[in-house]
Amino acid sequence: MTFLETILGEVLQLFKREGIEANSEADIIRKLDIRQSTYHELFLNKPDMVLQVIKFDIKQQNDKQQELLKMANNPVEEIMMLLVDGIKSMKEINPVFISDLQLYPEAWQVSLDNLANNNQQVNAEILNRGVLEGYFRRDVNLQLVTKIILEQFFMMINPMVFPPDKYDLAEVFRSIYLYYVRGICTEHGGKMAEEFFAKNTL
Incomplete structure (x- = not known):
């Protein structure tokens, strides 16, 4: 490093x-x-620092995501592992961080672009494989479902919808995605999901 x-x-x-x-x-x-001189050699100003930090965080998250997915045995576990990891990540973050980040338009846009591109693509690939392998329902509209998953995330982090001082974001995350994922599973996939939840504490 x-x-x-x-x-x-x-x-x-x-x-x-x-x-x-x-x-x-x-x-x-x-x-x-x-030293202050060292700081200014690395960063032009605070917005530049925030942008570099977010890009660093995104790379770490995406690398971690790929390693995490390698541990899954099937598409249901992949979705669930991403869910559990997302909940754990939300629990570790002060909600103020997300609202503060929106004060830095360039860094916030980079974060949103990663969600819209990388995360949506990963979810679409998992769902597609899951449908082909019989874990997710065949009548699932992949494009629509991946869009809904993304928009649900935007809704979750919107402080106007879920004020951090009133709602536990980790619990909001769990409530939104846990039940949604169950709803798109086949009976076979649902059993896999139940087994996963029985073994993992959210």
Whole structure:
């Protein structure tokens, strides 16, 4: 891992723990224990830092996602593993982080683009295989279902719909996706889903 990657990793953890706006650039420099000149060699300003941190986070998430999927035995487990990982990730993030991120349009757009492109493509591939292998219902409209999954995520992270001070985002995530996935499963797939949930604590 390069020096920049180490710094990005530390800032990412700080953001996820405290939010982005909780610390000024001076606070971040102090907490990173680096010189101001070093900071400005790495980042043009705070928006640039946030953008680099988000790109770093996306790469880590996508790499982790691919490794996670290799452990699944079938498409139902793949969807469920992504669900469980998503819930765990939401529990580790201060809800303020998501609302703060929307204050940085370029970084927020990069995050949305990754959801719309990578995540939607991954879900579509899993669902397609699941239909062919008999785990998901054949009458499922793949394009529509992947779109619904994406839009449900946008709804979930919208603070106007689910204010973080009133709703546990991890529980919202679970409630939205757990029951939706069950609904698109065949009887065979549903049994696989039930077995998975019996072995995994959400």
